[in-house]
Amino acid sequence: MAKWGMVIDLETCTGCQACTTACAMENNRLPGENWQDVLFYSEGEYPHLNLSWLPRPCMQCENPSCVSVCPTKATYVDEGTGVVLVDWNKCIGCKYCMVACPYGVRFYMDEAPVVQPDVKATYPGDGKRTWNPPFKMPDEYEDASKGIGIQPKGVVSKCTFCYHKISQAPEGVADLDEDNPETKEFTPACVRVCAPKSRFFGDLDNPDSYVNQLIADKGGVRLKEETGNKPKVYYLSGGGSPVVPGNRSRRS
Amino acid sequence: MTMMTDTAPGAPRGNHFAMHLVVALVLLAIGGGYVLYELFTFGKVQFNTTNAGIFWGFAIVVYDYFLLTSTGLVMVASLYYVFGLEEFRSVARRCLWLAFAAIIGGVAVLFLELGNPFVAIWATPLNLQTASPLFWKVLLVAAYSALLALVLLGKINTREDKGSVLMIPMTALAFIVTLVAGSVYGMMAMRPMWFGGDVPVVFLIESFMGALAFTVFFSHLKNGFNHGNMRPETRLLFEGTLARMFAISIGLHFILHAGRAVTGLWSNAEGMQVWQYLVANPLFHFAMWGCIALPFVLMVLKSTRSNGMIQILAAFLVMVGLLISRYEFIIGGQQVPLFKGTWAPELLHYSPSVGEWALLVLAVGLANSVYAFAAWQLGAEDRA
Numbered sequence: 001m002a003k004w005g006m007v008i009d010l011e012t013c014t015g016c017q018a019c020t021t022a023c024a025m026e027n028n029r030l031p032g033e034n035w036q037d038v039l040f041y042s043e044g045e046y047p048h049l050n051l052s053w054l055p056r057p058c059m060q061c062e063n064p065s066c067v068s069v070c071p072t073k074a075t076y077v078d079e080g081t082g083v084v085l086v087d088w089n090k091c092i093g094c095k096y097c098m099v100a101c102p103y104g105v106r107f108y109m110d111e112a113p114v115v116q117p118d119v120k121a122t123y124p125g126d127g128k129r130t131w132n133p134p135f136k137m138p139d140e141y142e143d144a145s146k147g148i149g150i151q152p153k154g155v156v157s158k159c160t161f162c163y164h165k166i167s168q169a170p171e172g173v174a175d176l177d178e179d180n181p182e183t184k185e186f187t188p189a190c191v192r193v194c195a196p197k198s199r200f201f202g203d204l205d206n207p208d209s210y211v212n213q214l215i216a217d218k219g220g221v222r223l224k225e226e227t228g229n230k231p232k233v234y235y236l237s238g239g240g241s242p243v244v245p246g247n248r249s250r251r252s
Numbered sequence: 253m254t255m256m257t258d259t260a261p262g263a264p265r266g267n268h269f270a271m272h273l274v275v276a277l278v279l280l281a282i283g284g285g286y287v288l289y290e291l292f293t294f295g296k297v298q299f300n301t302t303n304a305g306i307f308w309g310f311a312i313v314v315y316d317y318f319l320l321t322s323t324g325l326v327m328v329a330s331l332y333y334v335f336g337l338e339e340f341r342s343v344a345r346r347c348l349w350l351a352f353a354a355i356i357g358g359v360a361v362l363f364l365e366l367g368n369p370f371v372a373i374w375a376t377p378l379n380l381q382t383a384s385p386l387f388w389k390v391l392l393v394a395a396y397s398a399l400l401a402l403v404l405l406g407k408i409n410t411r412e413d414k415g416s417v418l419m420i421p422m423t424a425l426a427f428i429v430t431l432v433a434g435s436v437y438g439m440m441a442m443r444p445m446w447f448g449g450d451v452p453v454v455f456l457i458e459s460f461m462g463a464l465a466f467t468v469f470f471s472h473l474k475n476g477f478n479h480g481n482m483r484p485e486t487r488l489l490f491e492g493t494l495a496r497m498f499a500i501s502i503g504l505h506f507i508l509h510a511g512r513a514v515t516g517l518w519s520n521a522e523g524m525q526v527w528q529y530l531v532a533n534p535l536f537h538f539a540m541w542g543c544i545a546l547p548f549v550l551m552v553l554k555s556t557r558s559n560g561m562i563q564i565l566a567a568f569l570v571m572v573g574l575l576i577s578r579y580e581f582i583i584g585g586q587q588v589p590l591f592k593g594t595w596a597p598e599l600l601h602y603s604p605s606v607g608e609w610a611l612l613v614l615a616v617g618l619a620n621s622v623y624a625f626a627a628w629q630l631g632a633e634d635r636a
Contacts, residue, residue, distance in 0.1 A: 033303055039593030054593070065442065071386040072375035090375045093367015095307040096386050102442040104591045107303050110296040110367060114303055153295070154367025224591070227442055 003082040004166055004176075005204035005232035006191070007211045007220055008055050010243070013198040015040070015053035019190035023057075026162060026189035028136045028150045032115035033107045035159035036190045041244075054244060055198075057190060058105040058159035059223065059231030060084050066097035066106065066158075075156075078146070082204075082232065083161045086147035091155035098156060102227045106158045109151050128152040137164070162188035166201075174209040175202035204232060268476065269628035276620030283613030287364060290607040298607040299365075304596070305589040310604035311365035313579045314612050317462075318358025318619065319393065319433060320455060320578075324463025325351035326400065326426035333415035334423050339493055341413055342486040343467050349632035350470055350623055351426075351463075352404055355397050357619030361611045385435045392432055396425040409631040430459045437585065444521040445585040454508050461501035462574045464494065468567035470623070472560060474633060479560020491558040499551035502570065506544045509577060513540075523588045529599055530584050535576055543573020 015038050023029060023036035036057045043050045064084050067075050074090035075097050077083070086097075098106040109130045113120065120131040129150045141164045142149030148164050151157045169176055169186035176183045177200075178192040191199040202211035211234070214220060220234030221243050235243045290298045301309040325347040331337045332344035363369040376390045399422045406416060434452030441447050468490065475481035482490070513536075516527030530536050547566035549556075556562045587600045626632035 039591075040595050041593050042595070056591070068383045069386060071379075071381055071384045071390055072372070073379040073381045074375070090371065090379065091368065092372035092375060094372070094386060095367075096384070096436075098303075098307040099586070100440060100442065102590055104305070104589065108307070108367070111299060111302050112297050156367075224442075 001080055001082075001205070002169075002173075002203040003205040003232065004161055004201065005060070005082075005211055005234065006057065006161070006188075007200040007202075007214045007234045007236060009198040009200075009214075009218075009236040010054070011236065011238045012196045013053070013055055013194075014196050015055075016195060018193045018195055019055060019057075019199065022189040022193040023159070025135055026137065027148075027160070028133050029107075030109060030113065030131070031119060032113065033109065035105065035107070035157070037105075054235075055190075056103065056105065057233060058084065058161075059103050059229065059233045060159075060161055062230035062232060063228060065100040065102065065227065065229055069096045069100040071096065078163070081161070081163065081167060083163050083166070084158070085160055085163060086156060086158055088144040088147055088152055088155045088157075093154040093156065095156060102224050102229060103231075106156050107151075108156050110153055125150070125153070161201075162190075165189075173203070174206045175200070175211060177201075177210070269624050269633070272473075273621060273624035273628055276617050276624050279613055279617030280621050281617070283610045283615075283617050286610040287607055287614055290610075291364065298605055300602055300605045300608065305592075305600045306583065306586050306602045308582055308586065309365075309602065310579070310583075310608035311361055311611050313575070313582050314615050315358045315362040315365065316433060316582065317575055317578050318354045318361070318615055320430060320459040321462050321466055322351040322354035322358065322400075323396070323426040323430045323433075324459035324461070325354065325466060326396075326422060327460050328463045328467055330419060330423035330426070332413075333419040336415075337493075339485065339489045342483065342489060343471055343494075345407065345413060346470060346474070346633060347463070347467055348400070348404060348407070349626045349630075350466055352397075352400050353619040353622035353626070354466075355393070355400065356622050357615035357617075359393070359397070360618050361615045364611060364614075385432055385439055389429070389432045389436055392425060392429045396422065396429050399425060404626075407631070409634070411631070411634050427456070430456050437581070440585075442590060443585050444519065444523045445516065445526055445588075446581070450508070454505075454512075457501055457504050457508065458574060458577070461498070461505050461570060464498045464501060465567040465570035465574070467494070468498070468563050469571065472564050472567075474627070477560075477564060479563075482560075490560075490563055495551050495557040495563070498566070498570075499548055499557070502544060502548040502551060506540075506548060509540065509544065523585075523590070526584045526587045526599065529587065530580050536580065539573045539576035539580070543569045543576065547573075 017038050019036050020034045020038055024034060027035055029035055039054045039056055041052045060083055067077060067084060071094065072090045072092055074087045076085060078085050093108065095108055098108065123132045123134065125131045130153050136150060146160065146163055147157055148160055165186050165188060166176060169183060173183055176187040178184050178187045188201055191201045200211050200214060202209035204212060214236060215234050218236040220236055222231040222234055223243060237243050299309055301307060329344045329347035332340035366372060376387060381387045399418055403416050403418050403422060431452040434455035437446040438448055438451030479487065513527060513531055516524050517531060547569045550562050550566045551557045583602055589596050589600060
């Protein structure tokens with residue numbers, strides 16, 4: 001059984017948001033409600049300004065608070081991959097998982113759109129689907145029990161680490177790398193399109209995986225360790241510098 | 253059919269329940285009609301909750317407000333039915349029916365807020381997610397409501413006010429439901445505004461205080477807001493023990509509320525910045541001084557607590573103040589985005605939409621309809 005994890009190198013990430021776009025296309029996301037987002041931070045006052053950024057997918061925690069609080073076990077950890085998924089058939093839309101997620105990476109689509117114009121109105125859904133985007137994954141990939149496909153009404157969704165891809169990967173493979181023809185098709189969309197190659201995806205339980213090597217050699221750290229959620233997304237920040245850029249708390 | 257009530261002999265009985273029912277049904281039609289129209293026409297897009305950070309909006313505020321009012325009313329009723337305080341006999345039955353009415357109103361709002369309420373009915377009990385406080389809350393509220401209905405079933409059109417054996421587990425459930433409702437927020441370590449072991453205790457005190465306010469208000473409503481119409485023993489209760497209990501609970505609420513505000517202003521933990529916003533808001537001070545401090549003074553002073561109109565005023569202020577406090581607590585806990593870039597707003601702004609206000613009207617209308625019908629037809633106000 002693999003324990004898939006991701007490493008994001010902040011030293012090479014350019015904040016281009018190709019990952020955000022690829023994720024939105026792959027997973028039928030609404031504009032502004034990105035499973036994979038890039039957060040921007042501006043620090044200082046003009047002319048001494050610094051702009052920095054932080055790519056933020058779901059942290060796919062080992063001890064996820066969203067799973068603990070879900071009253072129906074709709075949110076669960078997939079045993080085969082360690083990925084946190086949502087069973088849309090059991091989700092009651094109580095949004096407790098959204099309240100409990102320290103990283104803000106869960107989405108409910110029945111509400112006012114985050115950005116205008118409201119594309120849901122342009123491409124209205126049919127049946128249970130919230131909307132009907134012109135781009136969408138093939139129907140055979142859709143799996144409501146894993147929160148894959150076009151989000152239905154009344155449920156919460158989240159990043160699946162492109163479960164429909166990684167779950168098809170050959171058994172025992174240490175890393176899913178877009179440069180490797182054998183694993184290219186099984187690599188998550190955000191990793192595959194990353195132009196500066198800042199994202200790496202592999203088995204955290206495999207001592208030979210490149211992600212483990214990166215974490216060990218470059219001092220990979222996780223966000224909000226104090227929550228005890230144990231994310232499976234690691235950041236490389238060149239050591240010393242804080243992972244989350246800037247003075248997040250701007251209390252005067 | 254002549255029945256005794258807590259109205260003084262010879263005084264007009266205030267048989268106005270039919271009128272009460274009509275007014276309540278009008279409110280229900282207005283609130284419910286508007287909400288259903290919005291939900292069927294536009295969906296929940298009309299609510300002002302968003303993925304930006306305010307996930308639980310005014311609907312949850314209303315639900316928790318009615319739920320805690322209900323459990324508090326059972327606690328007040330238990331003072332007679334379980335703990336044998338004879339002087340609470342005159343209000344015990346009324347409290348039970350009001351508790352039932354409140355839980356119906358609250359749960360109706362919750363059903364309109366949830367994404368898939370009917371899935372919740374089977375998915376919650378069958379999946380046994382015992383780690384989730386919400387799992388326990390759903391199960392306990394269901395058991396509490398069922399038990400309350402069962403107890404009241406035995407009281408329909410009877411004048412007997414003997415305690416039922418079911419009252420003991422129901423009282424226990426009322427306490428546990430209240431504590432678990434507090435835990436739903438208190439366990440959220442990632443949200444410092446909510447986090448803390450004191451939150452369930454705060455909920456317990458607020459629940460009891462709110463219930464006393466509702467008891468006072470509806471007892472006066474029953475008597476046409478005429479203190480003189482009350483039976484002497486009921487009047488004595490309202491000027492004595494109940495008023496003192498009311499004052500003590502308001503005092504405790506004030507201390508806890510002020511304590512949380514002061515520590516919140518002092519703390520620099522991420523999320524606590526919201527206290528600066530809350531305390532700078534006139535609504536906070538209206539609730540703090542007008543709806544907590546003022547009623548406390550009115551209930552402490554003998555000259556004012558024995559005045560019927562002052563009792564009604566104090567009760568009304570507490571009812572309003574509790575709704576404001578509940579709103580500030582639930583919304584305030586979400587106003588500082590947990591993990592956003594600096595381009596996201598430092599503080600999320602939220603105000604209920606018309607549709608969300610209509611949920612409150614719906615809940616008030618529905619709860620009052622249940623109570624007024626019970627008083628009119630089911631003997632909710634009759635006693636031996």
